[in-house]
Amino acid sequence: MAGTVTQIMTSLTTVTRAFEILDLLWKLDGAGPTEIAAELDVPNSTVYDYLESLTDTKFVNKEKGEYTISAYFLTIAGRMRYRNRLFQLAQPEMRRLSENTGELIGLTVEMGGVGVILHQEGGDQALSLGTYPGASTPLHTVATGKAILAKLSEDRIDEILDQRGLEARTQHTITDPGRLKAELAEIRADGYAVDWDEQVIGMGMIAVPITVEAEVLGSIGIVVPTKRIQDEAYQADLLDQLQEVQNTITVNYQYGQ
Amino acid sequence: MAGTVTQIMTSLTTVTRAFEILDLLWKLDGAGPTEIAAELDVPNSTVYDYLESLTDTKFVNKEKGEYTISAYFLTIAGRMRYRNRLFQLAQPEMRRLSENTGELIGLTVEMGGVGVILHQEGGDQALSLGTYPGASTPLHTVATGKAILAKLSEDRIDEILDQRGLEARTQHTITDPGRLKAELAEIRADGYAVDWDEQVIGMGMIAVPITVEAEVLGSIGIVVPTKRIQDEAYQADLLDQLQEVQNTITVNYQYGQ
DNA sequence: ATGTAATTTCCGATTAATTCGGATGCGTCT
């Protein structure tokens, strides 16, 4: 009662902790009170209270004494995707594209300043590549990301760069803001983006943005082994097909039912 | 201080509320403090505190004054799926199956007493059917679910039935526990399950469970329009292909790298 | 443009709710 310390604008500690625990449940792929308590350095009776409370929500299950995150995450994510109009329109086009080219096709959207893979079609190598729907990457490291970035407002671009920086993924990743800005201008002029060992060595990508009334909804890209993409004619062919798909989706988005 | 009411085993109210708000953010597809406050009937200064706290976690984004659930859900769900060994092994087999049959192939697992679609392959009608990866259904209403249910222990079956009941989806859904038990015995004997307008009118399914050492990992099914599945020869052919896939996956699961 | 309404954000004392030590119960391994 003597020394009252005024704390301005603190997060609700209970909320913070609840989500820390949720996150750990995910990362540990399920756990009990003791395990979590050790990680967070809090008494396990406290963790127990949290885990039981979490179990009362739909987000956590308790099975045979182990607490795990529930299928509700799959449901939420599934619906996030399913109610995304771009996904709905892009999915059949992507399938066609993957059948025609035999390559891996990806659909990426921007969320919170990072690129999130919303969908992939084709490419049996998809699994081994370590990219999967839901995976997120910095926007500047990959063609799909740059295609989106180029279509954002100058303010938003700066905001994202400030917040996220220009982390290098490989030695070819663009880490200089000036160079990135220049390339974005080029992308705006050309209408498509490419990358080349910037995200993963040995892999490249061609991508086009999907925009409706100056707003970018996402981008579609074709993943190609670097050596194959050096064939200019092949690259031109892929770009051609991409732009056709881009056009179809854009038109359907605006005028479709 | 006078009347101390002993409350036994209450959930942490802050946790409960945080997740209520999270859930609303999802269901409303983003909202501000006032909107949430109205739904929950709490002062919006309180809701504001929660929303700001949630924003500090990776689960909620704030953009232009609107709070929305973040792409982290997509990431979590994506990885849940990606690290599921059954999914990894089943995916290429499912693709092959869908190419051979032209039908929609589904992979379902049991989580928390309900069936969750982990993956789908093929079937352009998939989108219009309203089934999508992440969607969950009661186990007793569909062949994939019954195939799993049949392989669970008697105790677990009863537990699930007690907890979830036998909700009817169509007039063909099995709602009598006795009849369900009988059918499960039949499924155990036959090694496969079928349904027929039980989940959606006009749609049927043939499904086989994937089990390893008496533990059921999930099930794979083929969705077929009811009228087409009445062709016995066709049905036998599909079953044949399903069992081949079942066998491949089981062997790879046990002996694969 | 300008004023007005609606919403978001901020603050701090009150009070309800979280916390944590310790005690109990349960399952498992030796």
Add this chain to the structure above:
DNA sequence: AGACGCATCCGAATTAATCGGAAATTACAT
């Protein structure tokens, strides 16, 4: 059987959430 580890339960102390109200910001209408 005994002992250990872990989950679960309990209740009093005290921390931390709460909510009214005020200020700031944004949105809207004229």
